[in-house]
Amino acid sequence: MTATEQAGTSAPTPVLSLRGVSRSFGAARALLDIDLDVYAHEVVAVVGDTGAGKSTLVGVLSGAQQPDEGQVLVDGSPVALADPASARSLGIAAVFQDLALCANLDVVENLFLGQEVVRGSLLDEVAMEKQAWNLLGQLAARVPSVRIPVAGLSSAQRRAVAIARSLLGEPRVILLDEPTASLGLTQVAEFLTLVERLRARGHAVLITSHSLSDLQAVADRIVVLRLGRTNGEFRADHVTYEDLLAAVTGVAR
Amino acid sequence: MSGQAAPVRSDLARRLRSGETSALPITALLVVIWIVFQALNGAFLSSDNLVNLTQQSAAAGVVALGVVLTLHLGQIDLSVGAVSGLAAAIVAVGSVTWGWPLALTLLAAVAAGLLVGLLYGVVHTRLGVPTFVFTLAGLLVVGGLQLRVLGDAGSVNLPFESWLVRFCQTAFIPPLASWLIVTAVVLVFALARLRDRARRLGAELAAPSLASVLGRVAALAAVLAGAVAYLGTDRGVGAVFALFVALVALTDLALRRTRWGRFVRAVGGDAEAARRAGVPVRPVLLAVFAACSTLAALGGVLAAGRLAAANQASGAVDVTLTAVAAAVIGGTSMYGGRGSAWSALLGILVIQSISTGLTLLNQDQSVRYVVTGLVLAVAVVVDALQRRAREA
Incomplete structure (x- = not known):
């Protein structure tokens, strides 16, 4: 969808929404009555303290966990995300904090793991390598070679590989769980450029973080979670650090 | 497309250190061993001796090929020797004592191996039992079955005119x-x-x-x-050596160029990551254990053909140790996810060369064990150092 088309419709439908979603683990309420919308061409940051429910939120959105109450909607229609595979088939891809790459396999092998391209009964390395360079190029991700084991890459490069892998099925929504947790300052800057590329490609991007400042430069909206509830939603270009801190900690200003 | 033209020499050094060129050091070692033995005894590199060497390598090499597969998963099957012994017993007793057609006993032996492997795979994937100990249990059970099949005689000779013996000895x-x-x-x-x-x-x-x-x-x-x-x-x-090399080449193709091979290396590298990427982890584990035991059984059949007999010493612990040592010396990592089918061929040639060379020098079993053990120790140390270099 281009910007002009979007302007033509009065109110665009969110690609992915949550309505009144709750999720408990025994007596612990991880999520309580959450409403959330994510639009195409948009980056939503979900911030909150440890235990605020960020990971559970990504779990529910990616189909890894099921809500006790409430609905998940894709393009405005309720859907059941029974498992990550059904979420993927609806165009929702998640990159988890630990990336889930095989360190002994090279970049191409990791990108296509489980969805290899074959010619006859043998692997088509040429087609896969070509597409790998394409994907990484679109993300402006620099790797020394796509034929070295992932173990030899920096953590930022590995994250780029994991994100490139999530793009293989051309998903509309990309969920990134705590992507900046293990990155240095330079690497965070590189990562933000990568997120801008994703937005420019038209994806809806949802990123969680416990850092208040990391994502402000790239996010369009910031949603604050506190103890499983939504505790404020801000436009990223207007909100101050103090506002966010107050919402995250629950301390009145 | 830039950044791919890294300086060749430093790239080679890095690959050597991290073990990506596993065939190079081991080939060099083999050449050194050959030169040393040739210097000590001029008969070593005679074509007659090398033909014997290749013929003796085949059966143990086929068993080692199965071990290479399990090591790719970071797993091990310690019962390959016992399975090969059971297979040898089934072929000999079946064809000689019971009078079955030889081909039928061969099929039965290989099927027995397949069953044992499937059992290991099921127990490991369903119950999470460590294969190291469970295959040790299997070693005892299968070894017991082998003794039972052989019966009181304890040794059965195959007739020299049987096609299996001719295939393994004179073809x-x-x-x-x-x-x-x-x-x-x-x-x-x-x-x-x-x-x-x-x-x-x-x-x-x-x-x-x-x-x-x-x-x-x-x-x-x-x-x-x-x-x-x-x-x-x-x-x-030799026909039997050609069969072994063909099996190695086929396994190499499967490991490097098919989805199955990629799955095997992925599961060996990080089973959880592989599972989340959509790799069918359980079927892959099952297939590898089945393939390993099947190859062990085939190796046992070839050993029986070479010896023209099966006895209680067939597939002794020695066979397992040789197979595992060959796989590791050949350059397949103990840590899973790295290696090559060719390490079965190179590893068994190294071990067999040491054995043959020392025999030519009139050295006994004790020296053979010590030298082979030292080579294995060096191989394991190199494997560990390469692993460190990769993670650094």
Whole structure:
């Protein structure tokens, strides 16, 4: 969808929404009555303290966990995300904090793991390598070679590989769980450029973080979670650090 | 497409340190061993001795090939010796004592191996039992079955005119056929390499230079032609050794060029990551254990053919130790996810060369054990150091 088309419709439908979603683990309420919308061409940051429910939120959105109450909607229609595979088939891809790459396999092998391209009964390395360079190029991700084991890459490069892998099925929504947790300052800057590329490609991007400042430069909206509830939603270009801190900690200003 | 032209020399050094060129150091070791033994005894590199060496390597090498597969998963099957012993007993007792057709007993032996492997796979994937201990239990059970099959006699001889014995002892590929096979292999290899290069150039990917492609083809042609020509001055290339090399080549193709092989390496590297990427982890584990035990059984059948007998010593602990040592010496990592089918061939040639060389020098079993053990120790240390270099 281009910007002009979007302007033509009065109110665009969110690609992915949550309505009144709750999720408990025994007596612990991880999520309580959450409403959330994510639009195409948009980056939503979900911030909150440890235990605020960020990971559970990504779990529910990616189909890894099921809500006790409430609905998940894709393009405005309720859907059941029974498992990550059904979420993927609806165009929702998640990159988890630990990336889930095989360190002994090279970049191409990791990108296509489980969805290899074959010619006859043998692997088509040429087609896969070509597409790998394409994907990484679109993300402006620099790797020394796509034929070295992932173990030899920096953590930022590995994250780029994991994100490139999530793009293989051309998903509309990309969920990134705590992507900046293990990155240095330079690497965070590189990562933000990568997120801008994703937005420019038209994806809806949802990123969680416990850092208040990391994502402000790239996010369009910031949603604050506190103890499983939504505790404020801000436009990223207007909100101050103090506002966010107050919402995250629950301390009145 | 930039950044792929890293300086060649430092790239080679890095790959050596991290073990990505696992065949190079081991080939060098084999050459050194051959030179040393030739210096000590001029008969070592005679074509007669090398023909014997290749013939003796085949059965143990097939068992080692199965071990290479399980090591790829970071797992081990300690009962391969016992399974090979049971297979030998089934073939000998079945065909001689019970009077079954030889082919039927061969099928029964291989099927028994397949069953044992499937059982290991099911127990490991369903119950999470460590294969190290469970296959140790299997070693005892299968070893007991072998003794039961052999019965009171404890030893059954195969008639020398049986086709299995002839295949393993006296069958050699005729010279003309040998040369035709070498020509065909080199041609197929060259065509595949050239087509791959053309496709890479067409896709604007980094491609090896024409000179390096032709160099590799020439190297392969030289090794194969040299082996066939030199062994041909004696009896030639043994049928059983050719079968072993063909199995290695097929396994290599499966590991490097098929989805199944990729799955095996992924599960060996990080099973959880592989599962989340959509790799069917359980079927892969099951298939590898089944393949390992099946190859062990086939190795046992070939050993029975070579010995023209099966007895209580068939498939003794020695067989397991040799197979595991060959796989590791050949360069397959104990830590899973790294290795090559060719390490079964190179590893068993190293072990068999040491054994044959020391026999020529009139050294006994004790020296053989010590030397082989030291080589294995060095191989494991190198494996650990390479693992460190990769993680650094």
